[in-house]
Amino acid sequence: MNKEEILIIEDEAQIRKLLEILLESNDYKVWQALSGKEGIVLAANHPPDLILLDIGLPDRSGHEILKELRTWYNRPILMLSVQDKEEDIVSALDHGATDYITKPFRAAELLARIRSALRRSQPGPATACITCDDLQIDLAARTVKKNNEPVRLTSTEFNLLALFVKNEGRVLTHHYLLKEIWGPGFQTETQYLRVFVGSLRKKIEDNPNQPRHLITESRVGYRFI
Amino acid sequence: MFSPLQLSIRFQYLVSILLIFLVSGVSYYLTDYTGYRVVALVLLMTVSVLAMLFRILPVLLAALLSALIWNYFFIPPRFTFHIDHTEDALMFLLYFLIALINAVLTIKIRQAESRARDKEEKETTIRLYNTLLNSLSHELRTPIATILGSVDTLKENRDKLSEKNQAELLTEIDTAGIRLNRQVENLLNMSRLETGLLKPKPEWCDLNELVHRVIRKYENPETCTLRFEPDEMLPLLKIDGGLLETVLDNLVQNAIQYHPGHALVDLSVRYESNTCLITVSDHGAGFPEEEIPRVFDKFYRLPDSKTGGSGLGLSIVKGFVEALSGKVSLENNKEGGAKFSLSIPAEASYLKNLKNE
Numbered sequence: 001m002n003k004e005e006i007l008i009i010e011d012e013a014q015i016r017k018l019l020e021i022l023l024e025s026n027d028y029k030v031w032q033a034l035s036g037k038e039g040i041v042l043a044a045n046h047p048p049d050l051i052l053l054d055i056g057l058p059d060r061s062g063h064e065i066l067k068e069l070r071t072w073y074n075r076p077i078l079m080l081s082v083q084d085k086e087e088d089i090v091s092a093l094d095h096g097a098t099d100y101i102t103k104p105f106r107a108a109e110l111l112a113r114i115r116s117a118l119r120r121s122q123p124g125p126a127t128a129c130i131t132c133d134d135l136q137i138d139l140a141a142r143t144v145k146k147n148n149e150p151v152r153l154t155s156t157e158f159n160l161l162a163l164f165v166k167n168e169g170r171v172l173t174h175h176y177l178l179k180e181i182w183g184p185g186f187q188t189e190t191q192y193l194r195v196f197v198g199s200l201r202k203k204i205e206d207n208p209n210q211p212r213h214l215i216t217e218s219r220v221g222y223r224f225i
Numbered sequence: 226m227f228s229p230l231q232l233s234i235r236f237q238y239l240v241s242i243l244l245i246f247l248v249s250g251v252s253y254y255l256t257d258y259t260g261y262r263v264v265a266l267v268l269l270m271t272v273s274v275l276a277m278l279f280r281i282l283p284v285l286l287a288a289l290l291s292a293l294i295w296n297y298f299f300i301p302p303r304f305t306f307h308i309d310h311t312e313d314a315l316m317f318l319l320y321f322l323i324a325l326i327n328a329v330l331t332i333k334i335r336q337a338e339s340r341a342r343d344k345e346e347k348e349t350t351i352r353l354y355n356t357l358l359n360s361l362s363h364e365l366r367t368p369i370a371t372i373l374g375s376v377d378t379l380k381e382n383r384d385k386l387s388e389k390n391q392a393e394l395l396t397e398i399d400t401a402g403i404r405l406n407r408q409v410e411n412l413l414n415m416s417r418l419e420t421g422l423l424k425p426k427p428e429w430c431d432l433n434e435l436v437h438r439v440i441r442k443y444e445n446p447e448t449c450t451l452r453f454e455p456d457e458m459l460p461l462l463k464i465d466g467g468l469l470e471t472v473l474d475n476l477v478q479n480a481i482q483y484h485p486g487h488a489l490v491d492l493s494v495r496y497e498s499n500t501c502l503i504t505v506s507d508h509g510a511g512f513p514e515e516e517i518p519r520v521f522d523k524f525y526r527l528p529d530s531k532t533g534g535s536g537l538g539l540s541i542v543k544g545f546v547e548a549l550s551g552k553v554s555l556e557n558n559k560e561g562g563a564k565f566s567l568s569i570p571a572e573a574s575y576l577k578n579l580k581n582e
Contacts, residue, residue: 086467104406191429191461191574198431209437209455216434219467 003029004118007048009039009065010080011058015103019052022107023114036065043073050118053097054080055088063092070096076117080105086219093173093220100171100220116169130165132224135204135213137165146204156181157200164214164224173221197222237279241287244271249294261299265320268295272324276331284332288324295320353523360536364408368401375401411537414471415523418544425465425549429574432494432501433459435466439473440492449481449488456494460573462501468545469569472553473505475538476565480507501551501571506564511557520555 006028010016020030031048033039036057043051051069055062066077076098081089089100098117101110128140136145142158144151153161159181164172177193178186186192197216201208215223232240248271252264268291276284296306300313308314375394379386386394417423433455440451473492481488484507495502512520519525521543525536542565546553551569558564 104402194429194431194461198434209433210441216438218438218470219428 003027004050005029005031005046005048006050006052006114007031007033007039007043008052009033009036009057009062010052010054011035012054015054015080022110026111028114036060036062039065040068043069047073047075049121050076050078050114052078052080052114055085055092056082063088063095066092066095066097076121078113078117089220090173090175093171094175098170120167120169130168132165132168132213134206137161139165144204151203153200153203156196157203160196161200161204164222168224171217171221171223175221177221193222232279234280234283237283238286241275241279241283242290244275245287245291245294249291249298253298256299261295261301262316264299265295265316269320269324269327273327273331276328277335281328281332284328285325288321288328292317292321292324356536361412365405368405368408371401372398372405411541414541414545415537418541418548423468423545423548425468427463427465427571429461430464430466430469431459432462432464432469432503433457435470436473436492436494436503439470439477442474443477443481449484449490451477451490451492453492456496459494459496460575462496462571462573464501464569464571465549468549472542472545472567473503475542476505479538480505480509480563484509496571496573499570499573501567501569503567503569504564506558506562508558508560508562511561511563512555514557517555517557521553 004027006023008016008019008023008030010019010032011034016032016034020032023030031042031046033042036059039051039053051073053062053065053069057065062079066079069077077096079089079092079097079100081092081100081102089102092100098121099113101113128138130137130139134147136148138144139162142162144153144158144161160177163177163180174190174193175187178189181196182189182192197214198208201211201214204213205211213224215225217223245268248267249264252259252267256264272284272288272291275287293306296308296317297304300308300317302309308317375398379391379394436453436455440453443449444451477490477492480490484490489508491504491506493502493504493506521539523537523540525540543553546567546569549569551567554566556564556566
């Protein structure tokens with residue numbers, strides 16, 4: 001099997017070096033760009049399987065590069081961001097970034113995010129039944145089982161869970177979730193989301209206070225794993 | 226000593242004149258009992274009081290005015306500026322001089338005091354700055370030294386080091402990196418506070434979840450036990466969850482770090498009369514009572530406390546809680562250990578009418 005190819009667009013030489021060694025030793029082929037401009041040219045000439053894009057580039061902001069890439073590039077784009085910049089992260093996710101990771105990041109976490117993003121980008125066999133650890137979700141029959149026991153969900157709870165399951169491993173922003181479930185005009189009603197995530201957790205998590213599936217990404221959104 | 230009142234200069238003139246008139250008026254009716262010379266002392270005292278509070282020009286005006294009034298209304302022959310006795314003339318002259326000297330001296334003392342205060346403030350700032358530098362150079366250089374030293378050892382003694390030692394050095398590098406990151410975070414938070422850039426962004430928060438998130442971060446069966454009994458009836462609260470999480474993070478970390486042996490920390494969250502009440506209570510040594518008022522000061526560290534802290538954590542806690550319009554207090558538990566209590570005003574959402582179907 002061919003190695004999967006990853007393009008790193010990052011101006012910091014040390015981070016590039018680190019990523020290169022980490023990714024190559026995990027059997028990825030690595031391309032590097034030092035600036036947004038170079039990254040776009042490289043990606044156009046040789047579309048990679050995944051792009052790691054730094055939000056704070058010297059020539060143009062990562063956001064602009066992201067928008068430009070997204071006009072034609074539909075494989076995963078992972079944003080590298082610094083901490084305390086939730087607005088940047090939310091904006092990037094709302095503009096088509098697949099996921100994000102904050103610096104300083106741990107190698108295992110980065111690899112897990114990359115694997116998850118690559119896996120999701122491969123269209124798997126179309127199936128209405130999805131199994132996730134102890135959960136079985138039948139999107140067609142709108143039923144959920146936990147440890148083979150049926151779980152009763154309300155219609156809104158099911159819609160929310162279905163949205164999460166279809167985007168497994170991916171961060172969904174508050175804004176996106178509210179728009180998808182409650183429709184335009186509800187994008188700021190985050191308390192709806194909190195309430196329904198809370199009631200969903202009570203039904204699908206072993207311990208709703210220590211969720212394993214429905215993970216909170218502080219100030220950004222939720223991730224289903 | 227009084228500080229100069231922040232009144233407009235026009236108002237100071239007005240008060241000076243009125244007060245002299247008032248005191249003179251009262252004295253006028255008492256002259257029969259006291260004699261006119263005592264009036265001079267009463268007026269002198271009035272000018273002195275004004276000098277303590279007002280700027281120099283209104284005080285000089287008061288001095289001049291009172292001298293003239295004393296001469297005109299009190300020194301015989303009354304209702305003339307004429308003075309019969311040499312003794313009275315001398316007293317009038319002395320009165321005028323003493324009033325002037327009094328005014329000038331009082332104001333000079335005031336200026337000297339304010340200069341001393343400025344100097345003291347400047348010295349405090351310099352002292353704090355030095356503490357910052359000392360604490361910073363220690364807190365940042367220790368992990369850096371660990372990283373560089375470990376890396377050198379690993380590079381140069383590859384063959385001589387046992388696998389176990391190599392693994393240990395890597396763990397040291399790891400710990401040092403985490404410590405460095407934490408200190409940088411503290412410094413960034415401190416500078417956000419100092420520059421006044423900290424603007425809370427309230428959003429609906431599930432505080433039970435927030436507390437559990439902090440607990441999960443520090444939970445470690447080898448070093449600590451964190452206990453929390455969530456209140457299932459707690460409503461969603463509109464609060465800046467990011468700031469509050471940093472506050473709890475610092476308090477929990479502080480409790481664990483200075484706890485002798487296995488740390489036992491209790492957390493609680495309640496909502497009462499539009500206020501969110503949070504406590505973080507440990508079972509460690511507690512704080513010496515006399516040190517409690519100072520623990521939230523910047524760079525403050527308990528005397529003889531072990532290294533590994535910058536003295537910023539609790540001052541960030543206080544700053545962030547105040548940015549959330551709340552209050553933080555510290556007391557020792559009767560049964561030992563310290564208890565931090567936060568009270569933060571917050572809007573609640575019970576969403577009883579939300580359709581869930």
